[in-house]
Amino acid sequence: MLSAVGLTYEIAAGRVLAPFFGTSLLTWTVVIATVLAGFSLGSALGGFIAERPRDVALRNVRSALVATAVLMAVSPTLLGLFYASGARGTFGMMFTVFWVFFPASVCVTLPSPLLAKIAIEARPGREGSSLGIVLAAGSVGAIFGAILAGFVTLPLIGSTATFAACGAAALLCLPFVKGGASGNPGITVAAAAFVAFAGLAGSPACQYESGLSCLYVVENGRERQLISDGTLQAAEKTNSADAKTTTMDLALPYTDWLWSRMDRDLGPEPSVIFVGGGGYTLPTQLLASRPDAHAIAIEIDPLVTEVAKANLPRAGDMIAQTGYDPSNKTAEDKGRLGIVHADGRVYLNETPQRFDAAVMDAFSSRSVPAHLVTLETFTRLRDIVDGPVYVNLIDVPDGQLARGVNAILKELYPNIEIVQGELNDMGRRNILFAASHEPLTALASLPQDYEPTGISDARPFTDDRGWVGHR
Numbered sequence: 314m315l316s317a318v319g320l321t322y323e324i325a326a327g328r329v330l331a332p333f334f335g336t337s338l339l340t341w342t343v344v345i346a347t348v349l350a351g352f353s354l355g356s357a358l359g360g361f362i363a364e365r366p367r368d369v370a371l372r373n374v375r376s377a378l379v380a381t382a383v384l385m386a387v388s389p390t391l392l393g394l395f396y397a398s399g400a401r402g403t404f405g406m407m408f409t410v411f412w413v414f415f416p417a418s419v420c421v422t423l424p425s426p427l428l429a430k431i432a433i434e435a436r437p438g439r440e441g442s443s444l445g446i447v448l449a450a451g452s453v454g455a456i457f458g459a460i461l462a463g464f465v466t467l468p469l470i471g472s473t474a475t476f477a478a479c480g481a482a483a484l485l486c487l488p489f490v491k492g493g494a495s496g497n498p499g500i501t502v503a504a505a506a507f508v509a510f511a512g513l514a515g516s517p518a519c520q521y522e523s524g525l526s527c528l529y530v531v532e533n534g535r536e537r538q539l540i541s542d543g544t545l546q547a548a549e550k551t552n553s554a555d556a557k558t559t560t561m562d563l564a565l566p567y568t569d570w571l572w573s574r575m576d577r578d579l580g581p582e583p584s585v586i587f588v589g590g591g592g593y594t595l596p597t598q599l600l601a602s603r604p605d606a607h608a609i610a611i612e613i614d615p616l617v618t619e620v621a622k623a624n625l626p627r628a629g630d631m632i633a634q635t636g637y638d639p640s641n642k643t644a645e646d647k648g649r650l651g652i653v654h655a656d657g658r659v660y661l662n663e664t665p666q667r668f669d670a671a672v673m674d675a676f677s678s679r680s681v682p683a684h685l686v687t688l689e690t691f692t693r694l695r696d697i698v699d700g701p702v703y704v705n706l707i708d709v710p711d712g713q714l715a716r717g718v719n720a721i722l723k724e725l726y727p728n729i730e731i732v733q734g735e736l737n738d739m740g741r742r743n744i745l746f747a748a749s750h751e752p753l754t755a756l757a758s759l760p761q762d763y764e765p766t767g768i769s770d771a772r773p774f775t776d777d778r779g780w781v782g783h784r
Contacts (some may be wrong), residue, residue, distance in 0.1 A: 316454030317461065318482045321475065322385055323348040324462035325412045329389055329472040329518050331542040332527045333396045334406040335407075335679035337782020347410050351418020356520035358419070359426040367492065370427050374490055377423035379504045382480035385419035386511035389518055419679040421483065425451070426488070427711045468524040475711035484508065530624040536564045537625060539592045541617070544679045544707075547592020549625045563594060566734055567743040571672065571703050572598050573756050574730075574747050576698025578701050579670055582606055586668045586698070588685065589675030592621045593628040593650075600631060600649050609639060609668070611660050614777040618652060639746035658684050661693050670700045679713065681706060683779040692722050701749035702726070707741050714780055715744045722748040724773055730755075731770045735762040744768075 325698025327336070327344045334340055362373045395409040433443045466475040484505055519527035519636050529540040532551070539547040548564035563569045572595060579585070582605035587596055599606050612618050622629040637648030653660055657675050675685055684690065686706075694702055704722070708714040710733070722729050726748035734743040744766070747753055759765075774780050 314454060314482060314486055315421055315424060317458035318381075318479050319348075319352065319418070320455040320458030321462040321466065322388075322414075322417065322421070322458075322479045323477070324459060325467060325472050325475045326388070326410070328462075328467055328524070328527075329392060329476075330406075330410065332518065333392060333543065334409070335544075335782070336677050337680055338683070339403065339782055340406060343407050343410050344414065347415050348418045348567060351415045352422045355419040355422030356425060358424040362423060363427040363430045367613075371490055371492055373470060374424040374427055375487060377420045378483050378486050378490070381417055381420040381483040382504050382508050384420060384480075385483065386477045386480035386508045387412055388417065388476050390511075404642070422570075424486075438585050463524055467522070471522045472518045472527075473516070474512050477508055480511070481505075481510040491633060519550060521614060521620050523614055525614040526616055528616065528620050530620065538564075539617075539621060539625065541591075541674040541676070542679065544676065546676065547594050547621065547625065547628075549592070549594060549627055551626075563598065565594075566763060567705055567745060568594055568598075569760045570745055570756075570763060571595060571674075571705065574701075574703060574753075575599065575670065575672075576602070577754055577756060578642060578747070578749070579603075579606075581645075583669040583700070584608070584667075585670045585672065586666075586675065587611065587672045588661070589673070590618060590621070591674065591676075592625050592653065593618075593632060594625070595674070596650055597628045597631040600635060601627075607649050607651075609653060610665070611653045611655060611657045613654065613656050613675075615654045618654065658690055661690065661697070664697065666697070668698045668700075671698045671702045673702065673704045676707070679707065680782045681780065683774075683782065684776065686714065686718050686774050687776050688721050688724065688773045689776050690726055695725050700746055701751075701753070704746040704748070706744045706746075708744055709741050711766075711769055712741075712744075713771070715768050717774040717780060718746065719768035719771040720771045722746055726750060728753050731766050731768060732763050733766040734760070 323344065326348065327341050330336070330340055332342060342763065362370050365373070391413045392409065395413060400406070400409045429444065429447045430639045433440045462475065466478060470478070484501070487501065520530065523527040527542050531538050531540060533548075535549050535550050536548045545565070550562045550564045563572060575585070575595075581603060583599075584607045585596075585599060587608060587610040589611040590596075593610060594755050596608045596610050599608055618632070622632045624684055628778060631650060632652065635649040636652050637650070639651035639653055673685065673694075677681060691702070702722075706714055706718060719729070719731070728749045728751065730747040730753050734744050736742050772778075
């Protein structure tokens, strides 16, 4: 059980970190390294505990289980406190991860050496097989914990309750630690009460949460905004005169430029694939302004679609009126907005359909998933898309991500236009690309604070050597 608790805790740690520090190869590397370091130290210390007199060792193990429960349950609160105190950037993320997740990782593995010793002593002369069974049981528990976190607890009850459930599971191990002097029942009861309070009364980490997304919907002046893992993902203006007009008043400047570019480049009845559904504002604009247009939107998380449908009025109306499941052939004749809940790369690899244009606007937390910004991905796009490809990135000026994508597009398309927006408070900006086989006609104007830009030469990202994500 403790192995299951440890792996559930590790996966939940990576999930709850996303709204504060994003999700990338770097954040997951720090989380995994920190938790594994805790497991290692806990096992080493637990070995010394196992050599103590049995009464002392059992008492120490019981104390470790109680400490595990409390530390796991309080992890989301500690994370918020560290972030509120100013922890930012790579160093702030590493510092926070260590102090929030390392102590519980140590405590959860402290009992393991003593439990292994007891199992071996129970079968004299068969120490090897006993140790093998103990190690195998730990691995099976870890597998169960990983599946439980990814498929059950995080999607169904959220990260805050998952941490509390880990703490409760640690306390449930106490009755199985038999022998020696019993622990202080008052401390155990207090720990159980704290864990229950943390799970039931603790603030949820997200307004809407799945195993993939942490979402908030907020009203910001004239805008209703969809926030995903701490990053503004989509917005609609809420006080337009008529919600039934044929066009939307796009709230975000980057969508304004993408739409202006599409409006200039595309014909009256284009078929467009959108990799990244988000708030569905661009598909809505396309279909509202071109009655004969069709779109396929690839959104990996069904929760994002449901939240957009329920909270963004115009996008929600468009989804309700024209949305359909492309896998249902009978529904295709009735709708114009095909919604596919799948990984964008998988869909691109498998679809037999051809398109007139493509919009790459998929984000995982604060960055583009690495497998969607590779030469292989855009080569596949070129094979199935006859017209222009539009790309939205968020990066530092002339950053590594922008340089890698620019190198890919230069290798595949003769005509490229690049603009960039203003810097945000993290020193990053939207960098937008339009790439085409045909010359691109210049737009009459750009959104406020947007300007043309150039990107330095670099090596194209590939599936083998790709983007590692923002810190």
